[in-house]
Amino acid sequence: MIYLDYNATTPIDERVLSAMLPYLKEEFGNPSSIYSLAQRARRAVEEAREKLAKLLNADPKEIIFTSGGTESDNFAIKGIAYANQDKGKHIITSQIEHHAVLNTCKFLEKQGFHITYLPVDRYGVVDLDALEKSITPQTILISIMFANNEVGTIQPIKKIGEIAKRHGVYFHTDAVQAVGKIPIDVKELGIDLLSLSAHKFYGPKGVGALYVRKGVKMSSFIQGGEQERGRRGGTENVAGIVGLGKAAEIAQEEMVEEEKRVRALRDELERRLLERIPEVVLNGHPQNRLYNTLSICVKYVEGESMLLNLDREGICASSGSACTSGSLEPSHVLLAMGVPPEIAHGSLRFSLGKFNREEDVERVSEVLPSIVEELRKISPFWE
Numbered sequence: 001m002i003y004l005d006y007n008a009t010t011p012i013d014e015r016v017l018s019a020m021l022p023y024l025k026e027e028f029g030n031p032s033s034i035y036s037l038a039q040r041a042r043r044a045v046e047e048a049r050e051k052l053a054k055l056l057n058a059d060p061k062e063i064i065f066t067s068g069g070t071e072s073d074n075f076a077i078k079g080i081a082y083a084n085q086d087k088g089k090h091i092i093t094s095q096i097e098h099h100a101v102l103n104t105c106k107f108l109e110k111q112g113f114h115i116t117y118l119p120v121d122r123y124g125v126v127d128l129d130a131l132e133k134s135i136t137p138q139t140i141l142i143s144i145m146f147a148n149n150e151v152g153t154i155q156p157i158k159k160i161g162e163i164a165k166r167h168g169v170y171f172h173t174d175a176v177q178a179v180g181k182i183p184i185d186v187k188e189l190g191i192d193l194l195s196l197s198a199h200k201f202y203g204p205k206g207v208g209a210l211y212v213r214k215g216v217k218m219s220s221f222i223q224g225g226e227q228e229r230g231r232r233g234g235t236e237n238v239a240g241i242v243g244l245g246k247a248a249e250i251a252q253e254e255m256v257e258e259e260k261r262v263r264a265l266r267d268e269l270e271r272r273l274l275e276r277i278p279e280v281v282l283n284g285h286p287q288n289r290l291y292n293t294l295s296i297c298v299k300y301v302e303g304e305s306m307l308l309n310l311d312r313e314g315i316c317a318s319s320g321s322a323c324t325s326g327s328l329e330p331s332h333v334l335l336a337m338g339v340p341p342e343i344a345h346g347s348l349r350f351s352l353g354k355f356n357r358e359e360d361v362e363r364v365s366e367v368l369p370s371i372v373e374e375l376r377k378i379s380p381f382w383e
């Protein structure tokens with residue numbers, strides 16, 4: 001099998017698994033209890049918090065563990081909305097966010113909040129002028145993703161942070177696809193809230209975190225016990241949190257080397273596919289893009305047909321399309337970037353990672369051109 005869908009999820013790193021196992025077995029204590037078994041679990045949770053904080057240049061007190069990216073996004077946006085609605089009910093986001101952000105905003109719209117969905121250019125970059133112009137005295141939050149999961153485009157986060165600060169508006173970023181891949185310094189970038197998820201960087205599924213800068217006014221998310229300083233009740237997912245901490249530590253040590261290696265593989269895959277397949281468009285920003293992500297649109301072919309054929313060859317990839325209410329809708333990200341729907345239907349995303357090797361690139365760049373050729377033979381649109 002060749003796995004090229006690291007943006008969907010990553011396999012767990014063996015070192016992460018080894019770090020977690022004791023907390024699923026003999027070290028099973030509840031961190032809130034007082035005997036030493038429990039206190040060892042507490043210490044493990046706090047050590048993980050320190051490792052994650054270090055990765056982001058945050059204070060450990062600014063890290064809240066959650067069940068993953070979706071919860072962190074919900075927490076950030078609703079937490080700010082509910083606690084600051086006396087100031088105003090306006091939130092700014094972009095058209096290309098993950099559904100964890102978009103659907104949270106839609107939910108708030110039904111409760112009387114006003115949401116601005118900013119447009120993006122053809123590369124998927126948010127228009128900063130439009131952002132600044134859309135701020136009103138009622139604006140309480142800007143939520144713009146760090147890097148897009150489908151096309152990989154990285155947003156001008158520092159500039160957005162500056163605009164937010166200038167207008168006294170909170171800035172949240174969904175950094176689920178960026179954390180562990182690229183260095184992030186929340187202080188330098190002016191980020192008030194940041195969402196992340198362990199399973200996108202070789203940690204376990206079902207655990208993530210929200211960074212909340214000290215002094216940010218927000219309401220708690222899950223009412224219950226005093227865990228996570230009363231902001232997110234519920235007994236901690238100790239093994240998951242330990243895994244997240246270990247994944248953060250490994251990312252910090254290996255990120256730079258990993259970037260060089262994976263970028264070279266991705267660039268080679270890009271070069272070969274664009275060279276060997278006629279009528280292909282590259283999606284996303286040519287430079288300001290996650291180094292592991294390659295999104296293309298193959299004209300006159302359906303993304304899903306290519307995926308099924310790749311799967312038959314043991315290759316896992318993804319298309320930008322999502323199955324909505326029984327009908328295949330083209331990706332909202334590509335449409336927002338101005339890609340015509342008929343072309344967006346032919347989208348294909350490869351996202352590379354730690355366990356990919358040159359042979360994988362060679363195999364895919366041999367197999368895909370012939371799959372496309374065969375599919376085009378039966379396409380009514382291909383002459």
Ligand SMILES: Cc1ncc(COP(=O)(O)O)c(C=O)c1O
Nearest residue numbers: 068069070098100149176177197
């Ligand atoms: C940009 C982005 N945000 C949020 C999420 C949701 O994260 P999780 O799967 O941890 O809920 C994902 C996962 O696909 C993502 O890519």
